[in-house]
Amino acid sequence: MRQAWVIGINIFRQLLRNRILTVLAIFALGMGGLSVFLGELGQESEARLGRDFGLLGVEWIGYITVLLCHVVLLFEETELKTITMLLVKPVARWQYLLGKLVGSSLLAALNVAGLVAVLLLVGWWRGYSLASLPFFLAVFFLLWQSVVMSAVVLLFSVLASTVPACVVYSTFTFFLGHFTGNLVEWMAKLDGGAALVLVKVLYYLLPNLAVFNLGDSLPLGGENIKTGIALSASSFLWPLAYGAIYALAVMLLASWQYQRKEI
Amino acid sequence: MERMPFRHLLMAVALLLLLAAALAGIARQARRDQAELPLAFLTPAPAKLSAFGFAGALAGMRRVAADWAYIEMLQYYGTGRNRLDNSFQGVIPLADEIFWLDPHFRFGILYTAAIMGFNEGHLAEAISLLQRAARTDPSYPRYRLYLAGLTYRKAHDDPRALQILELMVEEPDRPEILVRTLGNLYIKNKQWPKVRAYWMRVVMTDKDPRTLWEARLALAQAAQHGN
Numbered sequence: 001m002r003q004a005w006v007i008g009i010n011i012f013r014q015l016l017r018n019r020i021l022t023v024l025a026i027f028a029l030g031m032g033g034l035s036v037f038l039g040e041l042g043q044e045s046e047a048r049l050g051r052d053f054g055l056l057g058v059e060w061i062g063y064i065t066v067l068l069c070h071v072v073l074l075f076e077e078t079e080l081k082t083i084t085m086l087l088v089k090p091v092a093r094w095q096y097l098l099g100k101l102v103g104s105s106l107l108a109a110l111n112v113a114g115l116v117a118v119l120l121l122v123g124w125w126r127g128y129s130l131a132s133l134p135f136f137l138a139v140f141f142l143l144w145q146s147v148v149m150s151a152v153v154l155l156f157s158v159l160a161s162t163v164p165a166c167v168v169y170s171t172f173t174f175f176l177g178h179f180t181g182n183l184v185e186w187m188a189k190l191d192g193g194a195a196l197v198l199v200k201v202l203y204y205l206l207p208n209l210a211v212f213n214l215g216d217s218l219p220l221g222g223e224n225i226k227t228g229i230a231l232s233a234s235s236f237l238w239p240l241a242y243g244a245i246y247a248l249a250v251m252l253l254a255s256w257q258y259q260r261k262e263i
Numbered sequence: 264m265e266r267m268p269f270r271h272l273l274m275a276v277a278l279l280l281l282l283a284a285a286l287a288g289i290a291r292q293a294r295r296d297q298a299e300l301p302l303a304f305l306t307p308a309p310a311k312l313s314a315f316g317f318a319g320a321l322a323g324m325r326r327v328a329a330d331w332a333y334i335e336m337l338q339y340y341g342t343g344r345n346r347l348d349n350s351f352q353g354v355i356p357l358a359d360e361i362f363w364l365d366p367h368f369r370f371g372i373l374y375t376a377a378i379m380g381f382n383e384g385h386l387a388e389a390i391s392l393l394q395r396a397a398r399t400d401p402s403y404p405r406y407r408l409y410l411a412g413l414t415y416r417k418a419h420d421d422p423r424a425l426q427i428l429e430l431m432v433e434e435p436d437r438p439e440i441l442v443r444t445l446g447n448l449y450i451k452n453k454q455w456p457k458v459r460a461y462w463m464r465v466v467m468t469d470k471d472p473r474t475l476w477e478a479r480l481a482l483a484q485a486a487q488h489g490n
Contacts, residue, residue, distance in 0.1 A: 041334045044439060045370050049334075052326045178322040186321070204280065208287040210323040242286035249279035256272045 003091055007099025011073070012106045020068050024061065024111050031057030032118035039126065047128035051135065054119040058112055058139055059213075062146030063174055065111045067153055067167065069104035074157045074166060094255035097158075101150055101251065108146040112139065137236070138214040144243050145212035149174060151247040152207060155254040158261065176202060177209035207246055211239040309363050311356035316364055329365035332357055336371075340378060350383040358392050366399040373409060374438040380413040381428070381444045389413055405434065421452065439471045446481055458485045 015021075035053040042049035077083040086096060116139055123130045153170040160166040180203040187196040308320075313335070319328020336357040345351050358375040361368060372392065380389030390413050397406040412427035428445045431437055442465060449458045462481045469475060 038330070038334065041337065042330065043337060044374070044436075045330070045333065048368075048370070049330045052330050056324065056327050175322070178324075182321045182323060204284045211287055213323050238286055238289050242283055245279055245286060246283040249276050249283060252272065252279065253276050256269075 004095045004098035005102060007086075007091065007096055008102025008106065011069075011099055011103030015069055015072065015103060015107050018072055020065075020072060020107070021111070024065055024068070025114065027064065028057070028061055028111065028115040028118055031061065031115060032122055035119065036122055036126065046126060047123070047130075050119070050123060050126065050128065051130055054115075054122075054130065055135075055138055055142065057119075058115055059142045059145065061111050061115050062108050062142055063149050065108040066104045066146050066150035067170055069107055070100065070150070070153045070157045070170075071163050071166060073100060074161075075163055078161065093258050094251075097154060097251065097255055097258055100154060101147070101247075104150045104154075105147045108150065109143060112143050112146070134214070141212045141214045141236075141239060144240065145209055148207055148209075148212075148243045148247050148250075149177075151250040151254070155250050155257075158254045158258045173206055174209070177207045178213075180206055181208055181210040208242070211242055306363065306366075309356065309359035312360055312363075316360050320364060325364045326368075329361050329368050329371065332360045332364060333368070333371045333375075336361065336375060350385070351378075352385070354379055354383070355385060355388045358388070362392060362395060366396065369396075369400070369403060369405070370436070370438070372396045373405060374440065376409055376413070377438050377441055377444065380409075380416065381448075382440070386413055386417045390417065405431075421448070425449075425452075439469075439474055442469065442471075442474055443477050446477065450481060450484065453488075455485050455488045458482075 031054075035050045035057060038053050039046040039050040083096075087093070120130055149170075152173055153166065156169040156173075157166045160169060180199065183199045184196070184203050187199050308317075313332065315331050316328050319325055319331070336354055339345055339353050339357065340351055345353060354375060358372075358379065361371050361375060365371070376389040376393050376396075379385040379392070390410060393406050393410045393413065397403075397410065400406070408427065408431060412424050412431060415421075415424035415427060425445070425448060428441065428448065432441050432445050446458070446461055446465065449461055458481060462478045462485070465474060465478045466482070469478070
């Protein structure tokens, strides 16, 4: 475990040196600007719009961060062969993969923290406050989603071996992970038959990202508070456990495949 | 890891995925019992639904999609030539979309009902929207207040409608458009002393540029009518 942590910290430093952060900082500022622009369009509902579009930005930046991390690392491994320097040392391959997960998650946390700081500053400038426990909880669960997606992207980077394939498979999974829950209901309503079976298979195989979306289910303050609702601990603990177990399954598969791979 | 045979690994992964699916089911159920928003497609979708609204509902981004529909409604209502479209008729499907996407978007629902009912004369649609909203969110008293105002308006009982509107504009987070609506109703009813007193108070207390601009016009109009 300690080796995986050390690898993770070093991967985090390596990613920082690759100037990924510059690209992501520009993206974060763009998202901050977009939430100001849309909030301005929303006139008297500016606070609500700033918060909702801000959370959307947090989700996207988390995913794009982990995707970029693994894509850059995959490129370096396959084109520059940097991995051989590490694997001649007494480090198991699964430890290296775990290190990649740790490093990319740390960078995602750093970026999300940066975007949240931008959103809080924007709120302060525009005269509303986003700083509330439900908002930070929603951000935390989106970050947890990024960790799960990091494991998924890692699996695809092992399976695909090329950068475009990894990007396509991962992004497809990211979008389907949002859709499947509602698709199942929609198909059931339409009496979908074979399509319903297919959607159900996808639903159980792909990560169910809807469970991490507290933005749509928590009373986030402002004018949209449903009074008398206090969410129980189970609303928070089950998604955490789900994310951990799903990521473990994916990491197991990725490690097994990586072990068989010729480098 | 290197010694694990493939079928053992497959069994382990399958078991973990099954466990994860069970956990996701429990997580969804726990959330469903307490969620602010019901899951999409549990309630019938409106007849007219934008592509963004549909995609937002499917992707579990209903608040964002409702915000987008609300911006679209503001843009539509802010474009003067849409008045030719039977007094901004296009607001009605957008109001239904906002309500379907996020039935707890209180400000958006009140704002839309106010412009449909008080400003554009789509009273039946505004009352229907507020009735649905009050059924979904019965703990919020303002829906009933707005309903009362619109019902009096529909019955052509203007004095009572004005009384209710006077209560509505006293609410701290009322839509700004109500302030202008009430002042314009005083002008329409030629209650010039009330026009002067009301708009003077608005000038002293309000900060909205458009409301202040209308206040100056109203005061100039009142001055022309002497005392």
